[in-house]
């Protein structure tokens with residue numbers, strides 16, 4: 001399946017816990033002021049890749065503990081992102097996903113991707129709430145949600 005990609009960082013230490021294969025999906029409509037990845041906004045930018053090629057890259061890497069879907073906005077390419085997340089789980093990797101949506105306002109089709117996601121970092125970047133001391137996120141409104149615990153308890157649970 002085709003996917004539009006801005007970048008891939010095969011061994012990232014800053015996009016979630018542990019060493020992670022970070023996939024920056026191309027395309028975001030939010031244009032948050034101060035966004036760190038403005039090159040990912042253009043919906044027609046980046047490079048088109050085959051999800052199978054990306055899966056082949058991360059399945060061979062014995063160092064990575066998980067994959068991170070980030071961007072850009074992963075939920076704008078939900079089917080391709082789901083394919084990557086599903087494959088990662090098959091190979092025993094955990095899945096983190098960043099989104100500009102809040103958990104409560106995700107698109108209706110989000111569940112197909114969410115069922116393979118362990119940790120969701122939600123909410124758009126707000127420059128007025130920027131805090132450099134935060135782990136794995138840029139502004140205070142963003143939350144790191146433990147989706148497995150949230151599903152287990154039926155209550156939103158932070159990581």
Ligand code: SF4
Nearest residue numbers: 028031032035072100
């Ligand atoms: S949602 Fe994320 S990628 Fe999109 S503009 Fe905001 S900070 Fe940038």
